Amino acid sequence: MEKSLPIPKNFSLSLLRSETARRLLAFGALIILIIAFSLLSENFLRFNNVIGIFIATAVNGVLALGVTFVIITGGIDLSIGTVMTFSAVMTGMFIAKWDMPIAVGVMGGILTGTLAGFTNGVLISWMRVPPFVATLGMMYVAKGLSLILSELRPIYFYDTPLFREIAMGNHFNIFGQSFDITYRGYDIPNAIWILFAAAIVGSFLLSKTILGRYTFALGSNAEATRLSGVKVNIWKTAVYTVCGTFAGLGGVLMASRLNSAQPALGQGYELDAIAAVVIGGTALTGGEGTILGTIIGAFVMSVLANGLRILSVPQEWQIVVTGAILVVVVYIDIVRRRQ
Amino acid sequence: MEKSLPIPKNFSLSLLRSETARRLLAFGALIILIIAFSLLSENFLRFNNVIGIFIATAVNGVLALGVTFVIITGGIDLSIGTVMTFSAVMTGMFIAKWDMPIAVGVMGGILTGTLAGFTNGVLISWMRVPPFVATLGMMYVAKGLSLILSELRPIYFYDTPLFREIAMGNHFNIFGQSFDITYRGYDIPNAIWILFAAAIVGSFLLSKTILGRYTFALGSNAEATRLSGVKVNIWKTAVYTVCGTFAGLGGVLMASRLNSAQPALGQGYELDAIAAVVIGGTALTGGEGTILGTIIGAFVMSVLANGLRILSVPQEWQIVVTGAILVVVVYIDIVRRRQ
Amino acid sequence: MSDTLVLMEGIEKSFPGVHALSQARFELLSGEVHALVGENGAGKSTLMKILAGIYSKDAGHITFKNRPDVHISSPRAAQNLGISMIHQELNLMPHLTVAQNIFIGREPRRRWNFMVDDKKTNSMALDYLQMLHLELDPRIKVSELTVAKQQMVEIAKALSFNSDVLIMDEPTAALTDTEIDELFGIIRSLRQKGVGIVYISHRLEELKKIADRITVMRDGNYVNTVSAATAPIDQIISMMVGRTIYEAAPELPEANTQPIVLEVKNLNRGRLIKDVNFHLKQGEIVGFAGLMGAGRTEVARAIFGADPVDSGEIYVEGKRVHIHHPCDAVRHGIGYLSEDRKRYGLTLSMDVETNVVLASFRNFLGALGIVKRDKTRIVAQNAVEMLSIRTPSVQQKARNLSGGNQQKIVIAKWLTADTKILIFDEPTRGIDVGAKSEIYKLLNELARQGKGIIMISSELPEILRMSHRVIVMCEGRISGELNIADATQEKIMYFATQRANGGSARADVAAAD
Amino acid sequence: AYPQDGEEEEDVKYCTEEIKAELEDQDIYIPVISKGFQHQFWQAVKKGAEMAAEDCGVEITFEGPETEAMVDKQLDMLQTALDKGPDAIVFAALDSKAAIPMLERAEEEGIPVIAFDSGVDSDIPLATAATDNVAAAALAADMMAELIDGEGEVAIIAHDQTSRTGIDRVDGFTARMEEEYPDIEIVDTQYGAGDQLKSTDLAKAIILAHPDIKGFFGANEGSIIGVLNAVVELQMEGEIVVIGYDSGVQQMEAIKAGIEAGAITQNPVGIGYKSVEAAVMALMGEEIEENIDTGFFWYDAENIEAEEIVPLLYE
């Protein structure tokens, strides 16, 4: 058997091609939107606006990253919006109310998300509560707890000006110099770098690690995975924990950006994040998905929102257009994939 | 083999028993809540409050009825909240703006829901857009259209006082006399009868008709159903259409109760409805569910909300309690079912 | 050499409404192939699932390698003990690659024990695939494979555990003879190494070839263990069923002069179906033979409207029909019994009754689309009786029935739909001898009633026994057609290996025989 | 009538025909970022803003987030507005502190900012056109006390427990009651998100839980409609003193019908008008008043048709 692998190179290449093509769809949508908006408004591509789009993507992008994992397992997490808020509030509690160092507050905030995600995971895997229900419950609980802890008022970070720098400073800036001159010293805020760093971590987790492998396996056939001796409960819990952790990071970013923890915000953000994941080509039935797609999906969402605003499209029409584009992109994706 | 059917009667009986038991769980939760609240507040069981609970259940109950069908097929409908609003607005357009007779307006409103549901169905079955995405898109589109059509203003039904009677009158009242004396002539409003009539129609559709059989079959194994020569696309579309129709009815009830069509309201109602369905023992994985369970689930939700309000529990705690109860009821249901 | 590996005694297991095992017993020595046989629902799979840690037993003892009362709490625990199982139903992750499937749960790892080493996974997988002489790229996704190839992947996966105990629950159900031979070669070499192999199969003729001992189960009870070499098949069968069964000598079907009911012309679908032409007469059984992936299923699905075709014409009773959807096929009187009943045949969470009438609800409708429940119940009960489907009642969920009984439900569905053309895709896969002969009887009876039957089967004896005519496929083409009088296993194999690129060595061997 | 803050000033519009002509040539663009867009109150503000835009010959856009919780979405809107290179910005901050960096950017780019509805904790806005919600709610408390003779149980339905207006109105009402009217007890305060249906069920539960309740305050339009529905559904018209906020057809009808005792109205049209006008004045280099108090007013069945009230109400 000399030709034991008859089509090895070709095959993986053609696989790659189809994968890339699929990603290209969301990417194509993004490019089309960008071109269209640039043509329709000269303000769209202004440096400040581009940065604005990036910042607007940061939180939603981070949430979407986390929920990508959950969706690949075939689950759903409706709690990420309010868990994000809960994490922001906890960060506020640590830093502003209990006067802890910023680092402790940030860790505390992220870990709050981790804990909420872990709870979701336990409910879903050991107690077999369906993901939709468990996370819907968590959505309410996290929302209520945020309000209770914050005593219904925003928590401000005025005593710790450094906190705002986490998202809005530009200490990691590498291109600093070149932009400084042209763009009135307006640099690239950390939030953007954090988003990309989170995406790289997410991508690494998903494609290189055992966690990622089991994420796909669970989504593809959880029972077969279990019968293969994988401790599915533990890994499923891990996946929701990862998702919660990303939501925690999102909360810190949100708090830092607003320089305050806003306890009432958050509900509805899960839908934006899920929409980003879906636009990015991840199937809600589980088993497949990519981080790159999710990031592109998140950008599609924020470019759309920004562009329609730049064009001063009436808000009620913005809502209609967003809904329609969501369906159209997913539909085209499906048609492409079927071919 | 004489005993080829060893335990036929018994078995179906024990099945029935377990089904009843399952329903009894949500029912048990309801009873417990009612007893607890009655003990904690004498006002809880006052006739007016009970009627208040029923009325508060009407809209959510009707929405939940519709989405029960969808959930049994293994799908989801996130658009029912805003489709309800859209239907209310259309009713307003027909009656208040275009001066059509009330009957036409009511039909128009309900048919608006039907049409939206039909659109969802077509997107989902023929165009293969996943239900979550298709109905999320519809959620936005219906919301935007409501705002556009109403020009962001409530539409009032002041010129047609009869319209309000649809939900709040008591023309079908059968117990009228007996209550008139004691309760200041406060009768049972039509909304309650309409809810029960809708439940009976829903129950009939689900358990007696071919639509119901296929609803379950689709949720159990859509591909096997297709390969049995069933036109699954048509039936799936029919299911979403039914769901939309119920949402349309919900819109009419809401408009009638508020005597106005409020274009900004509606988002979030879908989650309450889905929660009611789930508390009622219908599995989100599809293939099983009952109308009775849904109705009980809807009552659990509104009794909980009402009781906590009666007790003046702070609202942030109400949110936490609602979330926790949702998870607990579903969890107990799961434990029971596993046994 | 022959140490006792496993001893299971007094095993009890109940499911709701079913006492699946009572005082079941099983013994496995190292270096033996121990066949486990019994009718559908006898409890074979259940017993082995207990050994593999999937179900927990209600009572009884398991002695493993002289350790009494071992507790096998999970599949992982079983694996750690050295017990692995190939399941009757495919248990693969379709979105993962072949290699990822084989090593799921045991991925070679890199840094921090947290990163997976895909290169190593692929090369190790390739080793096992080559051991099975399987030409498969380990990087291909399992969803792109045929059922047969998926089954081979399952086997490769089970082998990769290097277990002391290997349970094979109907491993050959989806395989054709060549693959079965490969598999037997592997089983023999494992036996040499001292591995104990549990072999569950309904193909009793295989047992003589491969098994050392045979344990027979009936209705959840242990019946007897006999030596494969000495026990006659008849005796095994009578132990299985506890009665003598219908086993008429294969009646040589007479030539059919009835009118044509189905004619397929120039059917094409990509590279899966190439220019397929054939016809089917009333009262005729046409056997479709071929190796795995020959395209028989594709043809059946295409005729049935389950998949779109590129071109082709279909005539039913001389009239051109257009079939775009299975419902068109059903309307024109064509029924299709798929090869994967769980995925394509049954609504598992629904009751037997619904499954039986699923294809013919329109015959039971009253006003307003109300389903006449009393009628459907009677029809379902009749079907259950006629096919002797073992179920507590027609209200039992299909999920809770054994594989063979599930298959019978699917057959009942098409009988209820009363179609004049029936396509049976592997109708006896995973069905015990008793039920098998009942189904053969049924097929003959249906043919006598004038139905046209296409029977796709990978079991050549079955093809030879049942068909009036045999059509052989290879790589999406019809490579040969034989009248039953001329048909032999060798000739069928010859056509089945007529690859477009000049045939194959194996075909030459087959032809030379 | 109960005029507040005393004097009835004569409204002099800044934009004359000449100014309009002058500005029209300059293609002035002023984005108005509000706290919301779906509610009638914001629609009335928008109307006022559009009137001013019309009078002054400038172009405006009006947008706001869907709920008053969406602080970040509002910042995104503000950022986009700044990127459009506007001539001035009119802004109602959901969270005044969170918005400061954006306002600093506006200052840096030399874009004048006018605040409305509620102030910004910053000296960047050149002027603020707002209602003192605390004082307005206190007036509602005074009226309530008067109408129930200074004693008894009252309850509040408000729209939002975290938004500025929600907090201010509840606090204003509650504080005044506590300070001035010891015999009045606020038995419950609940929040219905401005959702008429939810507010109805809330109000109903409260009335039933407190059978002796004498008064009810609804702190925005959606809330008061809920209270009115509850009273009507319980057939307790006239038995409970209902006091509302803002206007809208339903509320005005209820006041005329005597179901609602009266309501506080702000001057939303005025707020919209004045703030855009102030932005224009800033562009023209005029001196502008820092605090443009558009005032609030009590109206009831008596003065609802009055000349000075009618323009403040929206349908």
Ligand SMILES: Nc1ncnc2c1ncn2[C@@H]1O[C@H](COP(=O)(O)OP(=O)(O)OP(=O)(O)O)[C@@H](O)[C@H]1O
């Ligand atoms: N999960 C389950 N729930 C309820 N009943 C079950 C379950 N699994 C198996 N059974 C029942 O237990 C009995 C034994 O089934 P099992 O699958 O072990 O049979 P089998 O001998 O493997 O049959 P086959 O040859 O058809 O595969 C059958 O009556 C079956 O219906």
Ligand SMILES: Nc1ncnc2c1ncn2[C@@H]1O[C@H](COP(=O)(O)OP(=O)(O)OP(=O)(O)O)[C@@H](O)[C@H]1O
């Ligand atoms: N999803 C798929 N993607 C790509 N190729 C496929 C797919 N399914 C089947 N094939 C290919 O189509 C051909 C025909 O497969 P088919 O299942 O029809 O064969 P068959 O004769 O029915 O074999 P079997 O005995 O395994 O049922 C094979 O070459 C197979 O590899």
Ligand SMILES: [Mg+2]
């Ligand atoms: Mg079995």
Ligand SMILES: [Mg+2]
């Ligand atoms: Mg096949």
